[in-house]
Amino acid sequence: MDIACATISEQKVNHPSHPHQLERMFGHIVSSCVACGNKHEGVFFHCTTCPIFRINLDCASLPARLLIQISTKGNSIHSHPLTLAYSFPHFEQETKFYPRCRVCDGRFYFQLWIYKCDKCRYYVHVDCATSKREPFMSIFLRASAGNINKNYREDEHPNLLHCPFQDEGDNLLKHHMSNQKGTICTQHDGEMLNLSCHQHPLILFEKQTSVDKKMVSLHDPMKRVQLLCDGCVKPIVTIPFYMCCKYVDKQCSFVLHEWCANLPSQIQDYFDHPEHPLLLFPKIPTKFFGVFDCKVCELSSNGFAYGCTKCEYYVDINCAFIPNEITHEAHPGHLLLKVKPSTYPLCKACHWYVTEWGFHCPTCDFFIHAKCALLLPREVKHKLDKHPLSLRYEPAENHIEEYFCELCEDEFNPWKWFYHCTTCAQSMHPACAPLILQSQCEQATYSEVYYYLNMKFGGKIEIKDHPHPLTFVQGIQSDGHCSNCHEKYEYDKRLQHKMIFKCLECEFAIHHKCASFLFSN
Structure with a gap:
């Protein structure tokens, strides 16, 4: 007899998982275990009152508390002791969002045993916590979020993009342009640049942030200062950058990152539209106020775009340079490849379907939207x-x-x-x-990415039949309903969370699409 069997008095146990005494079944048998749900060969205990209750010796001997540490397949670790629970607590408040195993990313079944942390929402299968998967069956298990061995070498992937970016001042376009030799010009502080897309000369700020002895503040929302690039619509938090010479006089708010002022005029063989080259458009001529929906990230934008007017295909300038592969901190050690899935898998970031371009780990079936990864x-x-x-x-x-x-x-x-x-x-x-x-505080959380992250609000228009200019803003709840809307449903008439044109002198406000109709007439 081995030690485990020899120390079990009279081959009977009183186990806290079951109200009746359990009795050893003689001989080595092959059976399913009600504790872990797996088939085992070996010693089992069963209930003579409830014949279907049968647990393997290993599960019967599981400790009531354990600490999951680095020894568990390399890198599954939790700092608090875990408590053995004899069913998944599916009626508890903290489990109402259907959590998955933190080691294998698999689902839980309420009747099977688990280990859980009483201090935080950490749940794990008993087999995953103890590394007791059957050796043969492990070849059928997909790689998981908790146990990842690096599958690439850094020297074989030069300029590999590591996401997420550090902060809001960092972005894909900045990294791409910094890797392109000869794309950034050699102008000096205070020198002028004339762009065909803008009617006024631009001044380069390289060493200081003042013009005509007036200070120009960088983007700092903590101080209620907003400085967004008109090209990529991302914050300008460092120098150098270009500013319109009319900016200080508040006649023109046009500003550009240095890299946005040096973009190539066209892109050949774009991965999602290889039929025609994509041309650079500071403003898309067929779109009112330059607003378009990006075909890759699916967000609205009024910044610079690359597009094909023949096919009405447009992408924002960040999405124009999406790499074929990245890595991400949420799935460390594995390359994520750019894909457009034929099915509609769920994004690990926002739990919405990936219907357009995203990134995928083929080893682990890990999907993430391009916008969640990059924005x-x-x-x-x-x-x-x-x-x-x-x-x-x-x-x-x-x-x-x-x-x-x-x-x-x-x-x-x-x-x-x-x-x-x-x-x-x-x-x-x-x-x-x-x-x-x-x-602020007026976001409709359709996804995890702020929907107007690529929009620069501001600017004015004048329409017929209204005496005051209208300002381009995002609608809030107090804006009420569109003053011109003839939509069928009451919900469609609301201005909250929509792009709108609003009069700052009276209560007149209309949808962006209504303004485009009135403006064109």
Whole structure:
């Protein structure tokens, strides 16, 4: 007899998982275990009152508490002791978002045993926590989020893009242009640049941020200063950059990153539109106020675009340079390849279907939208928290309460990506976190990416039959309904969360599409 069998008195046990005494079944048998759900060959205990209750000796001997450490297949680790639970707590508040195993990313079944952390939302299969998968069966298990061995060499992938970007001042276009030799001009501070796309000369700021003895502030939403590039519609947080010579006099708000002023005039053989070259458009002539929907990230934009007028195909200038492969902190060690899936898998970031371009790990079947990978930085700052908030890919440790967004005050699913400050225990939707000054706290969370992240609001138009100029803004709840809308449904008439033109002198406000109709007439 081995030690385990010899020390079990009278071959009977009283196990806390079952109300009746369990009795050893003689001989080595092959059977399914009600604890882990797997088939085993070996010693089993069963209930003579409930014949279907049968557990393997290994599961019967599982410790009530354990610490999952580095020894578990390399890198699955949790700092708190885990408690053995004899069913999945599917009625508990913290499990209502259907969490998955933190080691294998597999689903839970409520009748099977698990290990869970009582201090945070950490759940793991008993087999995953103890590394007791059957050796032969392990070849059928797909690679998982918790156990990843690096599958590429850095020297074989020069200029590989590592996501997420550090902060809101970093972006794909900046990295791409910095890797292109000879694309950045050699102008010096204060020198003028004339672009065919803009009616005024541009001044390069390289060493200082003042013009005509007046200070020009960089983008700093914490101080309510917004400086967005008219090309990529991303914040300008460092020098050098170009500014319209009329900016200080508030006659023109046109500004450009240095790299946006040196973009190539066209792109050949674009991966999603290889039939025709894509031409650079500072403003798409057929689109009112330059607003278009990007074919790759599916976000609206009024910045520079690459497009084909023949096919009415347009992408924003960031999406024009998406690489074929990246890595991401949410799925470390594996290359993610650019794909347009034939099916509609779920994005790991936002849990929405990937219908357009995204990134995919073929080894692990890991999918993520291109916009989630490239537009959510590692850190953001917000006036509601004095510390930077970091991007989280799973529930934070020591956080057993419900997760509420500090901005919109709605509860959210912590298994979707979110921003979190550990010091202050504050969390935010990624879509609510960006400090876009025109519409704070007015984001409709259709996805994890702020829908108007590629929009630069501002600018005015004049329409017939209204005496005042209208300003281009994002609608908020107090704007009410469109003053010109004849939509069939009441919901469509609302201006909240929409692109609108609003009179700042009276209560007149209309949808962007209504303004385009009135303006053209």
